[in-house]
Amino acid sequence: MADIIIAGFGGQGVLVLGQMITYSGMIEDKAVSWFPSYGPEQRGGTCNCSVVIADEEIGSPLVTVPTAAIVMNAPSFDRFEPKVGKGGLLIYNSSLINKKSERDDIRAIAVPANEIADELGSARVANMVLLGTFIEATNLIKPESVEKALRAVLSERHHNLIPLNMQALERGRAYQ
C-alpha cells in the first residue's frame, strides 16, 4: 500500500513517471489509481500527480499525506517535502535541487537524475532514473513489470528505446 506524489515542472516526464508506476502496479494485479493536477497551471508551470497502489479497493485517489514523494525540481521540493508522512520516503532530483531535507522522521534520497540521464545520452530518461531509486527503496513493484509496462505504453516504433529506459532504471536502483 502506497500513497505517492510525483512532482516537477511540465516536460520533465512527471505524469509519465506516475503512469509507469500505476501501469506496473496494474500488471502485478494491484489496485491502482493515477490522478494529475490539471488546468492552466500545467502550462510551463509545475505539475504533479497522485498515485495510489493498494491491495484492495482504493478510496480517495487524491494523495494528501504521501508515504512516498518523488520531486524533480526545487518548487516541488518546497511544496511536498513537508507533506511526506512520518516514516515516509522522499526521493529528489539533486541535479536541480540544491537543498537537503532537515527532517529526521523521513528517509530522503538524493539522486543526480539529470546528470545520470545526460551520461546515458538522453535528458528524457531522468524520470526513469528516479523510478529505479523508487522501486529499489520500496520493493513495491518489480523491474520486470516496469519493462512490461514500457512495452504496453510505448508504441511499437519506440520499442527501441526500452533498453535505454531500463538502463536508466538500473542506474537509479544503485542510489539508496
Added chain:
Amino acid sequence: MAKTLMKGNEALSEAAIRAGLKAFYGYPITPQNEVPAYMAEHLPLRGGVYLQAESEVSAINMVYGAAGAGVRVMTSSSSPGISLKQEGISYIAAAQLPCVIVNVVRNGPGLGGIQPAQGDYFQAVKGGGHGDYHMIVLAPGNVQEMADLTTLGFDLADKWRNPVMILGDGILGQMMEPVEFAENQEPVNVEKPWATTGAVDREPNIVNSLDIIPEKAEKNMQALLAKYEKIKEEEVRWQEDGTEDADVILVGYGTSARVARSAMELARKEGLKVGLFRPITLWPFPEQRLRELAKPGRKFLAVEMSAGQMIEDVRLAVNGVSPVYLSNRLGGMVPTPEDVLTKTRDIVQGRVN
C-alpha cells in the same frame, strides 16, 4: 479483453462507442475535453458521426434531433455548459427521447473554476430545466463504472425512453484506473417504432413536446409520472458496506464516496463502528433502503463536494428517525479522509448537534 489504464473520460467514451453510439455532439470545456477528443479520433472510424457544435445550446438540440431519428446519441460537457443544455434537456424529457448526457462537474456557480465538485446535484436530480420531468441520474465511483454506467445508461435510456445523465466530476474524468471491457459486446438493438425514420408504409411519426390542450396535457403528464414511478420501482441502485452494526453511516456518491471509504477504514482502525452507503442512482434515489437503515441511535453523515445538496434527499429518506450531519468542501477543494474522520469522531462523541 485485458485490463487497460484509461482516464475516466476516455473509458466512458470507449464504452459509449461499444454500446453502438451513432452520434456525438459536443463543445469544448474543461475538465471533459478528453471526451470530444476521443470521439473525434475514434467515432468516425467506427461507424459514427462526430461534430463539434457551435455551442452547448446547439449540441443538445442536435442530440434531440438524432435521438428523435432513433439512434444512440450522446453529448458531454461540464457545469457551465450543462446549464446551457437545460432547455434542450427539458424538451428531450418531454418528447421522451432516449439519450445520454455526461456532466463532468467542476466548481461553480458562474464560470467558477475547473476543479472537481458536486454542486450540480440539484440541477441533475431535481429538474434543472423547466417543467415536471426527471432524468435518470447515474453516479459512477471509479473509472470502471464510468464505462459500465455509460453502457447501462444507453440501455436505460432506450428501455424507458428517457434522458440519462452520467454525473461525474473532475477527478473521475481525469484520473486513470484499470478498466476492462466485455469481449465481443453486441449493442442491444432496441426497436424504436416511434422514431422519425421516414414514413414508409406507416403513418407519420411525430417527435414533439407541445401540449396545448390542458385536459390532454394533464393526462400526458400523468402518464409521464406513472413512468417515473415505475423507474423508481425498478431501477434504484446503491452499494453498502459495513452498515449492519454501524453507529454512523457515511453517505456519499462519486468521488465523495471514495473519500468516505478511506475515512471509514481509518475510523474502523480506531474501533469506531462506521459504515458506507453509496447511491449509484441519484434519481431515483435509494430512499427506501435508507429509510430501512434509519433507527434511533444511528446517525448519518453526508459527505459532499457541494454546499449540502444530497443531504436533503438523505433527510427526506430517514424522515427524522436519525439525525443527518454534513461533511463537505467547496470551491473545487476535495474533502480529505481526515476531514471526514474528524467529523465522524465528533458525531460519535456527541460533540455536534
Added chain:
Amino acid sequence: MKTVFQKPEAMTDVPMHYCPGCTHGIIHRLVAEAIDSLGIREQTIGVASVGCSVFAYDYFNCDMQQAAHGRAPAVATGIKRVRPEAMVFTYQGDGDLASIGMAEIVHAAARGENITVVFVNNAIYGMTSGQMAPTSLLGQKTATSPRGRTVEEMGYPIKMCELLATLDGPAYLSRVSTHDSRHVLQAGKAIKKAFEMQQQKKGFAMVEVLSTCSVNWGMTPANALKWMAENMVPYYPLGVYRDVTAKEGN
C-alpha cells in the same frame, strides 16, 4: 533621460499569465494605448469574455465586467444602453465570438450597437487546449480535428469581417495582423479608430486581430508568426471592410 517604453496607464501591474510567444499580451497593450491616447480610461468599461483572455479584467486598468462564454456583446449592449456616455468594449476570442456567441455578435452588429469589439482570431481554442475553432483553417490539425479540418465534415472557416459586412449596422470593420512590427502598428491604429467611432457615436465597430497560439499550434513562437503570415493572412485578407466615416469623406 527620455522614456522610450512605458506601461500604458490603462494597464495594471498584474503579471500576465499568457504562454510564451502568445500575442494576446501585445493586443492588450494596443487596446490600452488606444484608451490612453484618447484619454478615456475613466469612462471605459471593458467586457472580458471566456477564453485565454478571461483574466483580462485583471490586466486592464479600467472598469471591467466578465461575461459568460459568447455573451460579451449582449453584456456590452446592456451596459451601453444604460450608460451611453461610457466607452464600452468587448475583448473576445474566435471560439467565443464566432462559435458560441455568433448570435450575440451578429445581432449587436445588426443593431449598430455603439460599442467597440476587439476580436482576437488565433484559429483555435486556446484556453481549453487546442480544439478546432470556427476560424481554424482547412487542413489544420487540432484536438478535435485530429485528421485535419475538412470541408465535408466541418465546413469552411468563418470570415467574420466579410460576414458582418453584409449587414447595414456596422460602422467600422477592419482586419489587422500581429505577425510583424509594421502590422502591429497598423493594428494599433485600427483599434484606436474603433474607439473613435464609438466616441463619435457612429455605431458598431469591430477590429479582427489575427493572432498566434504557438503552444496549441505546436510551434515555436517564431514559427507561429511565420505560419500566421503564410497561412492565415492569405485566407483572411487584411483591410478595412466598412468605414462609414470614409463615405462621409473625412
